[in-house]
Amino acid sequence: MKLFQQLLVAPAALGLLAPVAANASDLNINGVSDYAASGEQVTSITQFSDVYPTDWAYQALSNLVERYGCVAGYPNGTYRGNRAMTRFEAAALLNACLDRITEVTDELKRLMKEFERELAILKGRVDGLEARVGELEATQFSTTTKLKGKTTFVMGATSAGGDSGYKFYRGAVRDTNAFDKKGTKGGADAYNRNFGAFTFNYDQRLVFDTSFTGKDKLRARLRAGNFLKKANAFSGAGVNLAALDIATDSGVNNTVSNAVVLDRLFYKFPVGKEFTVIAGALARNTESLAVWPSVYNKGGAKILDWTALMGTSGVYNKETGQLIGAYWKQKVNKGDNAFSVSVNYVADDGNGNNSNARKGGFMTDNSEASLLAQLGYAGPEWGLAFGYRYGQCDSGNGLRRGTEFAKNNTWNNNCVAKNDNGKLKRYASSSNSYALNAYWQPDEAGWIPSISAGWALNNVSADRLVEGSPVDTQSWMVGLKWEDVFLQGNDMGFAVGQPTFATSVKDCSKASKNAGTCSETPFDGNYVFEWYYNFKVTDNIAITPSVFYLSRPMGQYTNNLVKKGGGGYDGQFNVFGGLVQTTFKF
Secondary structure: OOHHHHHHHHHHHHHHHOOOOOOHHHOOHHHHHHHHHHOOEOOOHHHOOOOOOOOOOHHHHHHHHHHHOOOEOOOOOOOOOOOOOOHHHHHHHHHHHHHHHHHHHHHHHHHHHHOHHHHHHHHHHHHHHHHHHHHHHHHOOOOOEEEEEEEEEEEEEEEEEOOOOOOOOOOOOOOOOOOOOOOOOOOHHHHHHHHOOOEEEEEEEEEEEEOOOOOOEEEEEEEEEEOOOOOOHHHOOOOHHHOEOOOOEOOEOOEOOOOOEEEEEEEEEEEOOOEEEEEEEEEEHHHOOOOOOOOOOOOOOOOEHHHHOOOOOOOOOOOEEEEEEEEEEOOOOOOOOEEEEEEEEEEEOOOOOOOOOOOOOOOOOOOOOEEEEEEEEEOOOEEEEEEEEEEEOOHHHOOOOEOHHHHOOOOOOOOEEEOOOOOEEEOOEEEEEEEEEEEEOOOOOOOOOEEEEEEEEEEEEEOOOOOOOEEEEEEEEEEEEEEOOOOOOOEEEEEEEEEEEEEEEOOOOHHHHHHOOOOOOOOOOOOEEEEEEEEEOOOOEEEEEEEEEEOOOOHHHHEEEEOOOOOEEEOOOEEEEEEEEEEEEO
């Protein structure tokens, strides 16, 4: 018997089984007969003239009348709720209610028979789901951790063109492995011999995200890849601007060991409704921000490392190491723009975990650290952000991406230089970088693309700078992305800009000017062009063909002849790259 049936029957049954409290002489046979024979079932409790909403049993009586229709009144339209109930009256009430319950049960039986097939299908599905849940619970490795994976294959090559060789200014120390030591006889031919072969590379990432409260996150990421740092063009060997965002080398001593390394380990948790705190033994500054002020790569693909950093790599330099940070993001209605403030400090890995105070430490003068701050105002349709980064000497591998001249670490915020006695000495050096980024995207996909733009200014200050070395540098980029191109889910992107290039240099001495070994006018201009089409095969597989062109990646080093008295002949050197990137997500 169903629960509601039991609730209806129980009070009446108790009344029937209870001892008779009155003598036979007290029984009003006429009243019972009137009640039992009236047969006038009421449909609304308002039909009783003596029942009021203030009565303690008003709701219970209303349910019996209006839901089940099994309560009858007296012929005169009264219920007589205060009158003692006889056993005969209880039997009449119980009989009427049981008749109604039987009717409901028969109706349910007819419905069950009519939808018997559908109910059987639903039952089978429920049984199947229960079995699958049981299997997952039995085989899961953790109740709090989720595993995500991403595998990327890259096939492609680069090719250099132009007639330029290289002759460096006095005092400029640079790795010349990519070019012939003969200088003016090097250039494009030497680059193609060293970095022009077709290659097949991979990048593998496994992410473990653990939550203990449902709002926090402990992330550990394993990574492996075979983009050799000193032998693969897509890792930045030869010219750093050809480096891909996906490129990683997990080898040891420039060999393909395919070692699996831990490259992320941090904990993120909320404080209140709008603040988030991050602490990590191995974390990245660009991944510790409240908002990312660009939509160029959102939902599409990342190709060149420089374009993936919005063209402002001096600020967003991917410094990775020991990190502490926090951000505040305003709570607003969905779809509205929100203010945000982000601040993080990260010591370079290998310094922040080094106990030698002369070589490292966390929050010391030798941490090679970056302090990144960002003020943003962003939403789904548009947004903008101002970013600032203070860098200690050697922080973030200089400006990360730029011309070979602007990025030369010998003078670009280097911690170690030669003193007058030819001995190595650590000099005080720092950099200040500023960036302004903005984006806009249409409400619906169409011929109008989203637009992402960035501009950055960088300054290096040091106790000692080499004559003719960069002091101020700039960069800018504009990225366009079209969604649902040809097919829904496919994206196309195009970007153009000038990677970090020198706009002013250290003053030259009169002697070096006369000798033609130093010029105070930088010739460091260059352009980058990138195009990609992201073809979504399935929800988990995407194929992305792309090409890029570096018009002058050597920057001022492209001058292949320095004349006495300054100036020089501007040669040519460019790099073209093509690749197919295939991504598997699971």
